[in-house]
Amino acid sequence: xxxxxxxxxxxxxxxxxxxxxxxxxxxxxxxxxxxxxxxxxxxxxxxxxxxxxxxxxxxxxxxxxxxxxxxxxxxxxxxxxxxxxxxxxxxxxxxxxxxxxxxxxxxxxxxxxxxxx
Amino acid sequence: xxxxxxxxxxxxxxxxxxxxxxxxxxxxxxxxxxxxxxxxxxxxxxxxxxxxxxxxxxxxxxxxxxxxxxxxxxxxxxxxxxxxxxxxxxxxxxxxxxxxxxxxxxxxxxxxxxxxxxxxxxxxxxxxxxxxxxxxxxxxxxxxxxxxxxxxxxxxxxxxxxxxxxxxxxxxxxxxxxxxxxxxxxxxxxxxxxxxxxxxxxxxxxxxxxxxxxxx
Numbered sequence: 001x002x003x004x005x006x007x008x009x010x011x012x013x014x015x016x017x018x019x020x021x022x023x024x025x026x027x028x029x030x031x032x033x034x035x036x037x038x039x040x041x042x043x044x045x046x047x048x049x050x051x052x053x054x055x056x057x058x059x060x061x062x063x064x065x066x067x068x069x070x071x072x073x074x075x076x077x078x079x080x081x082x083x084x085x086x087x088x089x090x091x092x093x094x095x096x097x098x099x100x101x102x103x104x105x106x107x108x109x110x111x112x113x114x115x116x117x
Numbered sequence: 118x119x120x121x122x123x124x125x126x127x128x129x130x131x132x133x134x135x136x137x138x139x140x141x142x143x144x145x146x147x148x149x150x151x152x153x154x155x156x157x158x159x160x161x162x163x164x165x166x167x168x169x170x171x172x173x174x175x176x177x178x179x180x181x182x183x184x185x186x187x188x189x190x191x192x193x194x195x196x197x198x199x200x201x202x203x204x205x206x207x208x209x210x211x212x213x214x215x216x217x218x219x220x221x222x223x224x225x226x227x228x229x230x231x232x233x234x235x236x237x238x239x240x241x242x243x244x245x246x247x248x249x250x251x252x253x254x255x256x257x258x259x260x261x262x263x264x265x266x267x268x269x270x271x272x273x274x275x276x277x278x279x280x281x282x283x284x285x286x287x288x289x290x291x292x293x294x295x296x297x298x299x300x301x302x303x304x305x306x307x308x309x310x311x312x313x314x315x316x317x318x319x320x321x322x323x324x325x326x327x328x329x330x331x332x333x
Contacts (some may be wrong), residue, residue: 008165009223011128017216018135025208028197030144030189034151037182038135041158044174045128048167053237054230058168059257061249067232069166070241071257075266078258079273081173085181086280092189093287099193106198 008049016042027107029095033088040084047073047080124164131157142197148186155179169258 019042022035051073059071095105102110134154141147155178162171227234244261252260262270 006223006226006229008124008128008229009226010220011132013216013219013223015128015131015135017212017219018132018139020215021208021212022139024211025205026197028144028194030186030193031147031197034138034144034147034186037151037178038138038154041155041174041178044170045158045161048162048165048170049229050226050234050236051167052165052230053232056166056230056232058166059245060168061245061255061257068245068257070237071244071261072241073236074167074170074258075261075269077167077170078173078262079269081170081177082273083276085177085185086277088182089185090280090283090287092185093284095189096192097287105193 008052009046012042012046012049015045029098029105029107030092032107033091033095036091037084037088040080044077044080047077120164124161127157127161127164131161142199144190144195144197145187148183148190151186152179152183155182169256 016039019035019037019039023032023039026032026035051070053067053069056067056069057065059068059074061068098110099105102113104110104113131154134150134157138147138150138154141150155174159171159175159179162168162174244257244265248257248260248265249255252264254260
């Protein structure tokens with residue numbers, strides 16, 4: 001494999017910024033979580049890109065192979081994926097709870113109700 | 118030399134999907150697209166020689182996250198409420214500035230796949246050369262995850278446990294209580310309609326609650 005520039009990093013940043021835009025601009029809480037999830041996934045791409053080694057292969061030891069990609073980012077991202085799902089689960093549980101308390105999951109309507117107390 | 122081509126192709130699919138998520142108002146569709154986003158991401162990981170990460174992303178990112186999101190949608194509104202806007206200026210500015218700073222930050226990173234990059238010079242080399250005899254299994258990622266950095270994994274388990282406790286505390290316990298005192302809605306301006314609708318929610322059984330009229 002030949003990688004000669006930084007395009008993976010740039011694309012990962014672009015994707016994460018789309019996720020960030022969804023996160024800050026949309027009022028629906030479920031959609032915010034979707035944006036956060038995309039942001040997270042893009043950061044994983046950034047990390048895994050750093051571990052790629054030219055002409056390397058999957059880090060599973062085999063006779064006759066000398067170049068492997070870096071296993072350390074893989075381990076970190078494995079942990080991050082699972083932790084990410086755990087935080088997403090808590091966020092979604094909070095949304096369900098907010099829906100029951102306020103009867104809406106739109107941010108501005110929640111603010112409106114809060115102000116009127 | 119097919120690797121970079123597939124890589125770019127998958128990444129451009131992901132860009133299209135991300136832009137579709139921005140525009141889409143049907144939250145069911147959004148959940149499906151985010152799932153597809155994760156699945157394509159797993160494909161990118163495979164191209165970049167990260168097989169274990171690809172498995173996990175496909176199973177956990179594309180699978181479990183989607184199930185959680187769909188479960189949330191059955192309990193909340195199916196569609197995003199329509200707003201007056203088109204593109205909102207302030208978020209776009211913030212996002213563009215952040216993105217520009219990040220691109221500036223990556224500009225002096227080592228090129229992709231550079232075998233002399235600093236990240237490959239520290240402990241990773243030792244793991245690759247010694248883990249075969251020290252741990253005795255061929256998969257280096259598993260060796261690091263379960264042995265060299267086992268405390269990280271223990272911490273991860275603690276995080277998941279905490280998250281499980283949090284979800285149970287938020288959703289699980291309250292069902293046994295009699296109907297909790299609702300917020301003080303009776304004596305305010307928007308009171309009446311709100312009281313009626315929350316009371317209706319509380320009377321229904323929790324399972325299979327039908328989605329209430331539209332977007333609230």
